[in-house]
Amino acid sequence: MTSVAFTPGIAALLLFGTFFVLFIMRVPVAFALGLACLPVLIIEPRLSPMTLFNETFKAYNSFILLAVPFFLLTANLMNVGGIMNRLVHLSRTMVGNFPGALAQINVLLSVFFAGISGSSTADAASQSKIFIEAQVKEGYGLSFSIAITAVSAVLAVIIPPSILMIVWGGVISTSIGAMYLAGILPGLLIAAAQMVTVHIYAKIYNYPVYPRATIKEFFVSAWQSIPALFTPFIIVGGILLGWFTATESAAVAVLYAAVLSIFIYREMDMKHLYNAFAETGRLAAVALFCVGTASAFGWMLAYYQIPKALLENVTSWGMGITGAGFFIAFVFLVVGCFLDAIPAIIIVGTILQPLAQSVNMHPIHFAIIGIVSLAFGLVTPPYGLCLMISCAVAKVPLKFALKDTMIMLVPMLLMLAAIIIWPEIPLILPKLIAPELLK
C-alpha cells in the first residue's frame, strides 16, 4: 500500500468532490457514489473498475442484509392484512381523550409499529396514507400533520426490531440482541418527547379531542391486538434465547404477519399479496443497491487510509466519553442530512469506531448514539427519506413541512443529549436482562 498514486488528502478530495458535484446535478445518490469511485479507479494503476463489481457483489452477497426486504415485507403485510386497523383502534382507546387525539394516536401507533417492523421508511409510507389526510380533515395544520408523521416514523429503527441495528451488528460486530434491548428505553423516551410536543401544539392551536374510551372498549381492542403485539417478544426473545439469528428473526416476523393476516384477521387476498411483494421489492432494491455502491466508496476510503487521516487530529483533542459522544452524534447528524442511514453506517460508522474505542465508550452506547442520530437524519433535509415520503404522500414540496419538523426535532435532540450524557439509559435493560451480551 506504499506506492499509491494519491495521498489520502488528494484521494479524499477527488472522491468527495466528485460525489458532491454529481449529488448537486441530481444524480441519484446510489449512482453518484459509484461514479465518484471511477476517476480514482481508472487513474490508480493498481486498481481497475473491477473493484466496483467485486465490492458491490460482496455487499449484496450478504445474509445479514436479507433482513431489509423481510422487515419491509412485514410492514406491507401489516398494512394490507388488517393488523394496522386493530392497532389504530387500540391506540385510540388509549390516548384518544388527550388533546390532539389523532396526532397522539399517530405517535403511539408508531411505537407499536416499531415493535413489529424495523423499517422507518415503511412506517412513514403507511402512516402518511392513514393520518395526514385524516388529521387535516379534523382541523390539524397540514405541515404539522406531515411533520409529526415523519418524526414519529423514526422510532421504527430505534425500538427493536431494527434494520439499522442488524446492519450495524454486521458491519461493526456488535451484539444485535444487546442493541435491541438497549434501543427500547431511548425509543420510549423519544416517543414521550413527541407526545409532549403534540400536547403543547394541541393546547396552542386547540386541536380536537375524542370522547374517552371506556375500560371495556380498551380491553376489547387490546384483546384483538394481542396477537400483533406479541410480535416484538417473539423476535427479541427468539434472538436472546438463540432460537434464530437476526436475519432469520426478520423472516419469522414475515411468517407471523402472514399467518395473522391470512388465518386470524382474514383480510388478505392475492392482489394485496402481490402488491405487498412488489412494493417490498421496489423499496428494498433501491435502498440496497445504494448499499452496494456505498460499500465500494467505503472500500476506496479505506484503501487510501482516509479515515485514519481524518481522525488523526480528533483523537488528540483529549475528549472524554461525553465529549466523544457529542462529537459522534454531530458527525452522524451531519452525514445523515446527505446520506441514507445504511450507507452512512458502512462509510462513517467504521471511521468513528476507533475513536469510540479510544475513549473507552461502551460499544452498545456507541451503537445507540449512532443509530439514534442517523434515525433523526431520516427527517433532516436535503436527504431525509421519511420526510420526503410524507411530503410526497401529501403532494407538497419538502420545504413546506420543514419548520414544524425542526421544532419537533428540538425535544428529540434533548433526548439524544440525555442518552449521550447518561450511558445507563441505553445500557440498563441489557444489563438487567442479558448481562452476558455486554461483555
Place this chain on the structure above:
Amino acid sequence: MKTILDGYHRILTWLMVATVAILIVPVTLQIISRYTHLIPSYIWTEELSRFLFIWMVMLGAMIGIREHTHFEVDVWPDLAPKPTALLRIISDVLVLVFALVFVWWGIEFVRFGWDQLSELAELPMPWIFIAWPLAGVTWVIFLGESLAANFRVLFS
C-alpha cells in the same frame, strides 16, 4: 416502442416479485430444519437465499431507473420545464456513463467467473454475475427513453 419497453418493464417487475416471494422459502427451511428432523438440514439454503437476494436487488435497481425511484436529492429551486429537462438530461447522461461501465466491465466480470461454481450448491456463478451487465444494458435502454423525452421538452 413504448409497448415493447412497457412489456420488458413488466417482465422485470414480475421476476422481482418472484424473487421476493421465493426468498422467504429457503430461510424458513433453514430455521425449521434446525429444530425438526422432518426435513434434512440443507446446507445450501443460505446460499440460495443470498443469490435470490442479489437478483432482487439488481432487478429492482433496473426498474428503479424507469420509475425514477432511485433516491435523489433536490437542492434546486423550482425551475421552468426547459431548465428542468436540461438538468434531467445532464443527470441521465452521467448515469448513462455508469450504465456503460456496467456493460463494459460487467462482461469482463462474467467472463472472469465463467467456470466458477458456487461453494455450497455448486451453481454456476455466471448465473449471478450476468445480473451486472444485464443491469447496464437495461439502464442504457431506459435512459435512452428518458433522454428522448427530455430532449423533446427541451426543443419543443
